Amino acid sequence: MTDNDQRRRDWMEGHLDWAAQELGVERVGTPVHTSRFHSVGCRALDASEDAWLRVVYDDPEWGDGDYLGNNVAANDIQGVPKPTVKRWSEWEDNGRRMRGEVSTFVADAAISTGMTLAAEPALSEQWITDLDQALQALSTHPVPDSGVDASSVNDGIRAFFGIDVDIASVRWTAAHCDLHWGNLTAPRLVILDWETWGRAPAGYDAASLLCATLTYPDSARRIRHALAKFLETPSGRIAVLAAAVRFLRFADGGELTDLALPVRRYALEIIDQL
Template structure:
């Protein structure tokens, strides 16, 4: 399915079907992700606001258990995040579909993409809440899957010309995709838990800093607020891992505005290593 309009209509149809199956009433317009990988909308469930989402597995997204990750994240405590209330799966033409009904988050995401597209007011309390959330997440037992160490090592070698085994530093549980499109404000909630897993300690903080580098003042504030995750050997290695991911995106034509500042930031980290 290559036509975007066709895919959007197909997803909208599944969202409507899922609303009927879950017994909820749609009260919001469908919201599609940028790559039309999932669609969701606000609904009422027994008189309470909730969020209905439909996502599908497709070979273009690679292998993995990302369809189960949002539900599995219910086991994580001490982190502001949605909770999956009910779910079910079905198939359409060989594609595995999944519907999830989750608690509703009233505050909107701070961006529609990885980087900020507008000025946002981030009070110190929001940054403190994020610091606390990352501590809570790191205390959760690390699952067996997450960031691919070999893939990152290859990327660090390709982009920076050094051999560095990121498996040699401590690893903790991480969101693994902590950017501005997955954070809400003015009250902090961390969204989209499809890829959470184990990662080098400090990886989430490093990812958020790297996706802030097109706004230097913001990057400095985030770095200062999360310095205990970043100003360590593990944090430096995690920063190179996060930088490698974004540079791969840039090579593929995405997040190109971050390529230069991310490379410069990584070069400064390499000097500390």
């Protein structure tokens, strides 16, 4: 850890202490930081009930739109197992916008500590069914104004695959937009981290999860079969290319490099079907 990382870590945990006082909860868990120390959270007691306390800061490089408010906005989504934000507060630190939230506690752990798998997960058929139903319910929610950037995806498809696709012409729905194994719990399914949810080509969440699974062929086949209704449609095939662009950009930046080849192969398979 660099000195700058340590300073950011200490700074975020200081704000976590402040948020606990402001929101009236008692910190009882070890702080958990996300990548690049963009947010921090821990288990807390809220009137003797387990809860989750989280602090995040506004960073223009992290995302477009008012993503700090997206966890609260996601409270309106019905039929999807997810945390509920109970209350929140905002403040500033030297001009930087900060946000603290108290949410319902999720007892089951995330399947992975990162976006991809570290081993084949033991997922029940009920878990697979619950995921299918959750994605169907989410797709019926009113479509938000912000989310996946169509122009950026079109540019990426052209750069990585040398073809032109009008991604804006396919059906778009509400989507989590960051569905991967670090945002899914088991043995009971809960979908975590709704900070970047918004609009996306129909099937984008299924495509993203499948791309994140391609280094584990058995699990990938299971996910592809279970979520075929989202993937094997005109918009679903375009959604696969959109998800592939995202993962290939990660690889270009030195992250998730082991996914680059299988994701490219999968995308080329889909291009042959267009």
